[in-house]
Amino acid sequence: MSDSSRFSVGIDLGTTNSVLSYVELGACEGEQAVLEVLEIPQLTSPGVVAERPQLPSFLYQAHEAEVRPEDLELPWSNEDRAIVGELARTLGSKTPIRLIASAKSWLCHSGVDCRAAILPIQAPEEVARVSPLEASKLYLRHLRDSWDARFPESPLSEQELVITVPASFDPAARELTVEAAHAVGLRQAVLLEEPQSALYSWIQRSEGRWREQVKPGDIILVVDVGGGTTDLSLIAVTEEDGNLLLNRVAIGDHILLGGDNMDLALAYALKMKLEAEGKRLEPWQIQALTHGCRDAKEAILADDEVQEVPVVVPSRGSSLIGGSLRTALTRDDVTRTLMDGFFPKVGIDARPAAQSRTGLTTLGLPYAKDARITCHLAAFLARQVSAASELAGFDLPEDARMIRPTALLLNGGVFKAEQLSQRLLDVVGSWLNEESAPPARLLQGADLDLAVARGAAYYGYVRQGQGVRIRGGIAAAYYVGVESAMPAVPGFPPPMQALCIAPFGMEEGTEAALPPHEFGLIVGEPVRFRFFASTVRRDDPVGTRLEDWHQDELDELQEIEVSLQAEQYASGQVVPVCLAAKVTEVGTLQLEAVARDSEQRWKVEFDVRASDGAAGAVPEAERALA
Amino acid sequence: MHLDTSIWPTTLDAGHALLAALVLVLLIFQVLLLTAGIVALLRRGRTAESVGPASTPTTAASIVPEARETPVEAVASPLREAAPDAALQLLSLLQNEARFIDFVQENVTSYSDAEIGAAARIVHEGCRKVIHQHFELEPVRKEAESSRVTLPKGFDAASVRLTGNIVGQAPFSGTLVHRGWRAVQVKLPKLVESHDTRIIAPAEVEL
Numbered sequence: 001m002s003d004s005s006r007f008s009v010g011i012d013l014g015t016t017n018s019v020l021s022y023v024e025l026g027a028c029e030g031e032q033a034v035l036e037v038l039e040i041p042q043l044t045s046p047g048v049v050a051e052r053p054q055l056p057s058f059l060y061q062a063h064e065a066e067v068r069p070e071d072l073e074l075p076w077s078n079e080d081r082a083i084v085g086e087l088a089r090t091l092g093s094k095t096p097i098r099l100i101a102s103a104k105s106w107l108c109h110s111g112v113d114c115r116a117a118i119l120p121i122q123a124p125e126e127v128a129r130v131s132p133l134e135a136s137k138l139y140l141r142h143l144r145d146s147w148d149a150r151f152p153e154s155p156l157s158e159q160e161l162v163i164t165v166p167a168s169f170d171p172a173a174r175e176l177t178v179e180a181a182h183a184v185g186l187r188q189a190v191l192l193e194e195p196q197s198a199l200y201s202w203i204q205r206s207e208g209r210w211r212e213q214v215k216p217g218d219i220i221l222v223v224d225v226g227g228g229t230t231d232l233s234l235i236a237v238t239e240e241d242g243n244l245l246l247n248r249v250a251i252g253d254h255i256l257l258g259g260d261n262m263d264l265a266l267a268y269a270l271k272m273k274l275e276a277e278g279k280r281l282e283p284w285q286i287q288a289l290t291h292g293c294r295d296a297k298e299a300i301l302a303d304d305e306v307q308e309v310p311v312v313v314p315s316r317g318s319s320l321i322g323g324s325l326r327t328a329l330t331r332d333d334v335t336r337t338l339m340d341g342f343f344p345k346v347g348i349d350a351r352p353a354a355q356s357r358t359g360l361t362t363l364g365l366p367y368a369k370d371a372r373i374t375c376h377l378a379a380f381l382a383r384q385v386s387a388a389s390e391l392a393g394f395d396l397p398e399d400a401r402m403i404r405p406t407a408l409l410l411n412g413g414v415f416k417a418e419q420l421s422q423r424l425l426d427v428v429g430s431w432l433n434e435e436s437a438p439p440a441r442l443l444q445g446a447d448l449d450l451a452v453a454r455g456a457a458y459y460g461y462v463r464q465g466q467g468v469r470i471r472g473g474i475a476a477a478y479y480v481g482v483e484s485a486m487p488a489v490p491g492f493p494p495p496m497q498a499l500c501i502a503p504f505g506m507e508e509g510t511e512a513a514l515p516p517h518e519f520g521l522i523v524g525e526p527v528r529f530r531f532f533a534s535t536v537r538r539d540d541p542v543g544t545r546l547e548d549w550h551q552d553e554l555d556e557l558q559e560i561e562v563s564l565q566a567e568q569y570a571s572g573q574v575v576p577v578c579l580a581a582k583v584t585e586v587g588t589l590q591l592e593a594v595a596r597d598s599e600q601r602w603k604v605e606f607d608v609r610a611s612d613g614a615a616g617a618v619p620e621a622e623r624a625l626a
Numbered sequence: 627m628h629l630d631t632s633i634w635p636t637t638l639d640a641g642h643a644l645l646a647a648l649v650l651v652l653l654i655f656q657v658l659l660l661t662a663g664i665v666a667l668l669r670r671g672r673t674a675e676s677v678g679p680a681s682t683p684t685t686a687a688s689i690v691p692e693a694r695e696t697p698v699e700a701v702a703s704p705l706r707e708a709a710p711d712a713a714l715q716l717l718s719l720l721q722n723e724a725r726f727i728d729f730v731q732e733n734v735t736s737y738s739d740a741e742i743g744a745a746a747r748i749v750h751e752g753c754r755k756v757i758h759q760h761f762e763l764e765p766v767r768k769e770a771e772s773s774r775v776t777l778p779k780g781f782d783a784a785s786v787r788l789t790g791n792i793v794g795q796a797p798f799s800g801t802l803v804h805r806g807w808r809a810v811q812v813k814l815p816k817l818v819e820s821h822d823t824r825i826i827a828p829a830e831v832e833l
Contacts, residue, residue, distance in 0.1 A: 041816075045722065048715075050759075050815035073818045295751070312744045316830070320728040321737050326744040 007151070008160040008464075010197070010456025011143060011189075013136065013177070015104045015228030016260060017054040019453035020143050023461055025160070031208040031467045035454045040146045042085030046071035052086060053450075055142060059100040059135050060088035061120065061128050067091075076145045084142050093287050097123045102228055103135035105365050108166070108173040108254055110558035136180040144184055157185045160460040164452050166231045167193035167475065168254035170533065170557050171589040172606035178588055191587035192459050194452050195222035195233035196248055196470050198411040201455030202446050203468065211244055213443060214407060217393045219249075221405035221440065223377065223424065224452070225412035230255040230373055232380050234403065235470065236388045248472035250387035250403075251535060252380045253555075257368035259414040262338055265371070266293035269337045270311060270327055279325060281313075288313045296329040297338070301417030307331050342373050343423045348382070348401055348431040350375045374427050381405070381431070383536055383552060390538065404437045411451050473505040474583055477537050479546065479554065481530030482517065498532050498554060500544040502581035502589060511582035515543040518578055518596060524571040526563040529579075529604075532556050542581075562593045562604045579604065668705075714823035715814055719760065721827045724752025760813050766806030775802045 005025060012019045020038040027034055039051035046067045060083040072081045083091065092099025100119045107114055109132075117129040130138075140163075147156040165177055174191055181189040192200075199222055203210045214220065216239035224231040232252030238245045267290040271281050281289070289311065296309040308330045315323025352370035370376070381402040388394035388403065396404065408425055415421045421442065429439040447454060462469050479498035502512050521527050532554040540546075546554075562577075569575055577593040580601075584590055591604035720726035729749045734742055757763070766785050769775050777786060779796040785806065788798065817823065 044815055045718075047818040047821035048718075048815045049817075051813065068820075070820050071818055075816070310744065310747060312747050314725055314745075314748050318728045319732060320725045320748065321732050321734065321741050321745040324741075324745055324748070326741075 005158060005160040006154045008457050008460030009147070009156060009162070010192075010453050010458070010460060011140070011161070011163045012194070012197070012450075012453035012456060013104065013139060013163055013165075014057055014452075015102050015226055015258070016057055017227065018057050018139055018143060019054050019450055020147065021450065021453035021457040022159075023457045025461060025464070028461055028466065031204070033204055033458055033461055035204065035457055037450055037453065038143075038146060038150065040085070040143065041075050041149065042142070042146075043072065043074070043083065043087035044085075045087060045090065047073075049074060050086075055085045055139065055146075056089040057084075057101070057103065057139055058088040058092055059084050059103070059119075059130065059138055060091045060095075061098045061100065061123070061130075062091065063098070074145070075149050082138050082142075084138055094284065096120075098127055100130065100135050102365060103132045103139075105228055105256055106132035107136065107176050108169050109365060110170075114172075114176050133176050133180055136177065137183050140180055140186065141184045144186060157188070159188075160463070161186055161189045162192050162197075162456040162460045162463075163189050164192050164194045164197045164456050166226075166229055166254065167195050167233050167251035168229075168231055170254075170606075171478070172558060174588045175606055178586055190463075190585065192456050193231075193233065193248070193251070193472070193475075194226070195224045195231050195251075195411070196235075196472065197453075197455035197459060198222055198224055198446065198451045199235060199246070199409060199455065199470065200458045200462065201451035202409055202443060204454065204458040205445050205447060214244065216244065218406045219388060219394070219403060220246075220407045220409055220443070221381075221428070222409045222411065223373075225373070225410075225414050226258050227260045227413075228256060228258040230257050230368075230376065232377065233475075234384060234387055234405065236391055236394060238391055238393070244468065246468060246470040247388075247391060248470050248475065249391070250380075250384040251475040252376070253535075255368050255373075255376055256365055257371060257373065257376075259412060261367075261371060262342055262414060263290045263294045263297065265337050265341055266290075266297055266329065266333065269333050270329060273333075274325065274327055281325075284316065285313050285325065293329060297334055298416060300329065300331055300334050301338075301419045338420065339423055342371055343420060343427065344372055344374055345423075345427055345430065346372065346374050346378060348378055348434055350378045352376050352379055374424070377424075377428070378402070378431065386536075386538075400435060402431060402435065404432055404435060405440050406438070407443050408440050409443045409446060411446060411448060413449055415448050473507045474502065474589060475504070476533040476535045477504040477540050478502040478581065478589065479532040479534070480560070480579060481532065482519075482545070495547075496530070498546040498549065499579075500540045500542055500546075501579045501591065502583075503541055504534075504538040506581070506583045508583050508587055509585045512580065513542045514578045514580050514594065516578075517543065517545075518576045519593075520574045521562065521564050521577050521593065523564045523569045523573045523575060526561050528559045528561045530556065531558065531560045531606075558606075560591060560604050560606055562602055564593065564602055568598060568600065577602075711817070711823045712814060714826065715817065716756075716760075718823065718826045719756045719815075720753060723756045724749045726753065727826060760815075761809050762811035762813075763807050764810050766808050767802055769802050769805070771802050771805055773802055774799060 007022045007024055009020060009022045012021075020040065021035055022038060023033045023035050037053050039053060040055045041049050041051050042055060044050045044052075047070075062083055067083075069081055072078055072083065088099065092101070098120060103119065106112060106119065112118060112132075114132045117131050117134070119130055119132060119135060120127065123129065144156045161181075163177060163181060165174055169177070177191065178189065181187070199220065206213070214237050216237055218237040220235040220237065222231075222233045222235065224233075230252075233248055234250040236247045236249045238247060267286055270289055270293065271286060274281055292311040292313065296311050299309045300306050308328045310326060310328045313325040313327075314320060317323050350372075352368070352372060352375040354369075368376070384403050385396065385400055386403070389396070405428065408428060410421050410424065425440065425442055432439055458467075461467070477500055479500050481496045482499050483496065499515060499517050501515055506512060519527075534540075534554045536553055564575060564577075576596045578596060580592050580594045582590050582592075591606075592601045593604055594601050717727065721728070725745075725748055729745060767775065777788075777796060777798045777800075781796065781798075785808070788800070789803070790800070
């Protein structure tokens with residue numbers, strides 16, 4: 001932002017872990033940049049502060065008798081005694097009712113108000129609750145304070161700053177992320193999609209040699225399996241004036257399915273085994289089992305010779321040898337649970353089981369019902385079959401059933417297991433074979449754990465005009481629901497049309513034309529619109545009205561709301577307005593209601609999810625009818 | 627024998643020179659004796675204080691030239707007390723991550739090797755994690771063990787220990803039996819002022 005920035009800083013605000021990476025701008029040259037990862041001081045047990053490269057994204061709401069306040073001191077002033085990071089995770093593993101986890105996933109959860117203090121969701125009455133937004137603020141604040149303690153001369157608020165978000169984050173979740181950054185004084189932050197960030201990291205690590213690994217006509221499929229989410233993107237490689245260009249052409253759905261699910265699945269497999277032997281397991285033992293499974297899984301998948309790795313659940317009492325439970329994770333368990341459970345060999349026409357959409361899911365996070373990542377991937381590739389058709393050199397035959405990736409970039413700790421990455425490559429290869437296309441290759445040299453943060457820091461450097469930049473714009477077109485002018489039929493809602501207000505691919509810092517459709521809004525009365533996004537309708541210009549659409553084409557997001565304030569209008573007056581869209585430099589979508597006659601503008605709010613229980617239920621009911 | 631305490635010899639005669647030499651020799655002998663005593667005490671337990679501060683000499687190598695001018699006035703002890711905080715802190719880390727104290731305090735005689743082995747996995751994994759997180763270690767000697775190494779003159783006797791047939795002068799040539807370990811970096815967690823390190827692991831009460 002400012003010219004005086006000494007560093008470019010990237011923050012991977014993850015579902016389970018946050019990482020801050022940085023690069024000193026003065027020390028960079030061309031595509032050579034030396035990236036560092038900040039050691040983050042955090043409480044590891046009461047009264048003990050240690051440095052770790054990762055900040056676990058957990059917040060713990062301690063009871064006042066639980067920890068002495070002076071044991072929560074940090075190297076900087078921690079006045080409200082918030083417990084985040086490793087200590088929060090440790091305490092929470094023994095007292096889950098006070099633990100706030102996965103705040104990030106809540107940000108993208110339609111059906112809850114992210115500014116309302118709702119977490120921890122299943123805590124007893126007396127536990128103080130915070131909002132998902134507040135939790136995100138606290139993680140960012142901790143990262144900011146860690147930075148400022150390390151570089152007091154160069155505060156974080158004055159550095160080039162990039163925060164990553166899943167590509168599948170909806171406009172409301174992106175805006176909430178920016179709002180959290182603003183709230184802790186990081187007003188210069190810009191957003192970057194995580195799969196893009198992984199690709200930037202790969203480019204940076206290749207030190208300029210990435211051009212030898214890709215060529216024009218390539219389609220890179222980025223599969224980013226984080227702790228809690230799976231994020232998919234397609235990037236097409238084109239050429240212009242002899243330079244390689246990268247174009248992000250498609251993003252996948254928001255899939256709440258990640259590495260944590262895999263470890264949990266293994267733990268349950270072992271639990272069954274133990275129970276078959278007549279040993280009962282308590283909840284705390286499942287946790288220890290999950291932990292043990294993660295290490296055992298990596299040992300088995302890293303070495304073909306290993307057939308079995310013992311897993312031990314330590315006792316809670318001081319008798320370690322006498323009280324521990326012993327079992328073993330076998331290669332068979334891993335193959336059955338992970339390879340066949342999460343990465344099964346499926347056909348190109350496989351689709352994930354439909355996500356049930358009941359009002360009940362608002363009680364918890366809408367985790368993916370179908371754990372088969374390969375099915376989600378098949379659906380994504382088939383859905384995006386024409387994602388690159390607008391670019392020259394990407395023509396597909398008429399009967400193509402999916403877009404044909406030529407290269408695969410994997411990200412996320414689960415892919416440290418070579419067998420899993422190989423399986424994914426094989427499955428994609430088998431689909432390509434069915435389509436009589438050449439197999440995809442694996443891009444080498446990715447940093448699986450820290451790529452997202454590192455790529456973000458590198459992107460901050462790239463933004464200053466150095467190195468190649470991925471072109472993208474918004475990866476969806478946005479629509480508002482308007483009622484057709486039809487006589488009402490009792491018992492049926494009037495048919496709905498979708499009016500395009502933001503076309504696909506709008507670049508950052510641009511504004512869409514005003515759609516011709518006008519709404520008569522009453523001053524002083526908040527009005528809600530149904531709001532839709534489509535990641536496949538690329539050609540709809542602003543003002544397009546869709547009479548009907550295929551279920552797969554449009555996803556309904558939570559409603560948006562605008563409230564006209566009486567300034568130059570009288571309360572109760574009807575004002576004709578248009579809805580205008582622009583994409584900010586930061587990377588968020590902004591909607592405004594523009595009065596036709598006076599050009600006055602009002603902001604349209606995204607995050608108006610259920611402000612009370614009833615309001616959340618209504619759109620769900622409507623959806624069911626539609 | 628006639629003893630007159632009022633007169634002094636005017637020249638240094640052979641008898642007095644002999645006497646002076648005798649005093650010097652006795653002084654050296656006494657200092658050597660004391661050093662040996664302290665070394666023995668140190669080996670038995672670190673109770674150096676019992677020797678008393680007044681007579682503590684410096685190292686054996688510097689005794690002879692300085693022996694004459696040892697006015698030995700309450701020389702500060704060259705030994706320092708290791709702070710217990712860091713040791714307790716390490717124990718606490720090992721207990722938290724590796725159940726180290728539980729393991730060591732448990733009576734292993736009644737358990738089978740398989741049971742002990744299962745517990746040892748927890749201890750091993752945890753200890754490993756603690757060591758990796760808080761210490762950066764490297765071997766003192768980079769050569770492979772059981773290879774021949776040559777130690778030049780003036781090598782650091784603290785980082786390389788000679789054993790076996792120690793005769794002659796450096797350079798010494800021998801077989802590397804153990805590569806040794808050196809802590810390149812120590813990163814122990816910071817503690818709040820009032821933190822009581824003597825609580826290695828708190829008792830746990832489930833409600």
